[in-house]
Amino acid sequence: MTKVRVYVTYKASILDPEAQAIKGATSKMGYSEIKELRMGKYFDFEVEADESTAKEKVAAIANELLANPNMETYTVEILGDN
Template identity: 50%
Template sequence: MFKVRVFVSYKESVLNPQAEVIEGAIHRLGYQTISNVKMGKYFDFDVEAISEEEAVEVASKVSDQLLANINMESYHIELMEAK
C-alpha cells in the first residue's frame, strides 16, 4: 500500500482571481516583495498497488477523471510512503 498526495492547481494560462485577491491582501499588509501568488488544493489517499509505478498510474487516472479539471488545472503526484 502506498500513501499518495495529488497537488492540483490552475494552469499558468488560467486566471485565478482568488490568488490575486490574496496577493493584494499580502501587499496591503506591507509585504511588497511577494508576487506571483498561486494557490491550489491537494488530496491524500492510500493506494493498494504492488509497485510505485502502479500506484502513480492509479492516482493519475483518478486525477484525470475526478480530482482535476484537465481543461483548467494541472496536477502532480507525490508518493509519500509505502505501508
C-alpha cells in the first residue's frame, strides 16, 4: 500500500480571494511581514500499487477530477508505504 498526497492550488495568474482575505486579516493582526499567501487543498490516497504506479494513477485522477485545469494546478507527492 502506497500513501500519496495531491496538493491542488490556484494557478499564480488566478485571484485567490480567500487567501487575500486571510492575508488582510493577518495584516490587521500586526503581521505586516506576510507579503504573499496562497491557499489550497489536499487529498490523501492509499493505493494498492508500487510508488511509481500509484503516483501515475493518482496523477491521472487529479488531472481528470480533482483540479480544474483552467484555474488550478496540482502536485503529487509520495508519502511512503504503509
